[in-house]
Amino acid sequence: MATAEPLARTETDVAPGRGRRRWSRPRLRSEGPRTNRRSLPARVWKERSAYVFLLPGVLIFSVFTLAALIFAVYLTFHRWSIIEPDKPFVGLQNYRDMMHDKQFTGSVLNTIYFSGASVPISMAIGLLLALLVNLPLRFRGVFRTAFYLPVVTPFVVSAILWKWLYNGDYGLFNYYLLKAHIIDGPLLWLSDKNLAMPAVILMSVWAGTGFSMVVYLAGLQAIPEELYESARLDGAGALQRLRYITIPMLRPTTLFLVVMGVISSLQVFTQIFVMTSGGPVNRTTTMVYYMYLWAFKYFDMGYASTLAFALFFMLLVFTAFQLRFARQGFEA
Template sequence: MMAQPVVRTETDAAPVKNGGRWSRPRPGPGSPHANRRSLPARIWKERSAYVFLMPGMLIFSVFTLAALIFAVYLTFHRWSIIEPDKPFVGLTNYRDMIHDERFTESVLNTIYFSGASVPLSMATGLLLALLLNLPLRLRGLFRTAFYLPVVTPFVVSAILWKWLYNGDYGLFNYYLLQAHIIDDPLLWLSDKNLAMPAVVLMSVWAGTGFSMVVYLAGLQAIPQELYEAARIDGAGVWQRLRYVTIPMLRPTTLFLLVMGIISSLQVFTQIFVMTNGGPVNKTTTMVYYMYLWAFKYFDMGYASTLAFALFLMLLVFTALQLRLSRQEPGAWAA
């Protein structure tokens, strides 16, 4: 047993006298021994693969790799666009951030936004998906209706809702007053207790359709046999929902939760259009705060430090997402 491989190696790669020099025989292209060639030869043979990768690699090395390294560099400098002097300041930016009360507030606001908008749009999405999974005639029509806000550009949704929340002429106040639910018009976006809930409500409207479609795909992947078996065991509608549907949707739920958290932590457009971070910083989220420092106060160093704080929060969830997508690829796609 031991001898065979040795013999084969010797016959295959036996040195051959060639033009006065000893050299190994060159395997032809596509021969089974191609992978035994030297590294430069292999690189040369597959050169077209590198050419194919070139544009992508170039863009990535500039706008992601170099940018990331540059971002780290910025956090250690007092880097203002308007001042020529950009001194090294060590950990000052990080120290400032920890003691910055507005930063702490922005983190809390962001968590408030994610914590409210993600579960709400998931729950509404699940409810709609469960109803639309029933054999209804107008199913397609309803599905389109609930999905329309998802395809609407975010800026448009934000503008539209800004009007709906208008204190004097907005539809919310008009109908709430008509129904005698409120006695005085509410100043939705300028009320410090109502501004964030108002932004959350708009975001739920905009995001529910996505949860619904993903849940629908998840529901359709549940084998019908499970329901049959549960029915034979005497399970009612609610029990089937509780013990079959919801457990089977667990991967879908997890996917939506992680994706929802990742995207909601980066909330910016709604804030920019609807509230400008106000009133009294009640809707200043992390990304909006970073935007202020970079493009209103022009301190790129401190703004980069703020961006890294967000990165750190996102990293936990992104790592989770990558892990899960490897473990349960089928479930993630369904």
């Protein structure tokens, strides 16, 4: 849109009696948006300090993440043994072998079993502990620290500690169960095919409950106190306030814990490696541990990379399903 500039005065006397006012003709100008005609190299050079600060992170990501990911995709199409010079191209053979691998199917079922048990139990106990330490108790800071301490304890240390507790000869679990006459003989917790996975799940729940407690505690403290006051005035009891206020208001927190818990549990490895080594008879072999066996015991990096991408797509599907389910719940 063209607009006229104010009329420009020429050299005249504006005082009365000293001359005549003369006005020049208005000049038209365009007020369209200014276009940045600076070239891309010039703009990059102008912001060079920002790119210098970003460069180390970009290089690290490119070398250790992006390049590694591309190379892993390349490995899936080869029989890539780290101890043999010949690394033939096999196409989709690794994927076909994976689809017919019964041990891989068993590792998937074991992983789902572990996730389906450990995640809900950790969240439920974490919510209970968060409700308790949110009360105006004495020394509640001490209790919060004690409940969160297993989270910051190195996982290897925790796994070794629990392996001692599960020991069939001098473990504390068998000792107290025998003293209480609950069992007649010592249990082989990590050697029994029916007890090994529940024993690992119990250890994982102990190690992960503190994280759920802290996240739920943050969610509880974000709930407005006015809602509870209004519910008390309406005669709502503690269970009714928990059902109709606390749990609905904690729905985003619960979604976060479910997604993070499933992602973490599908990648379980440390406690399996330290406590059971996948036994007995592969009853505790999870996907990541099975991947480790093919990479560092059988030295077939091609098949191990194929298993890694299978785990990636499983994580992707689970996360997308959870987010979609949660979105439908929010909309409802």
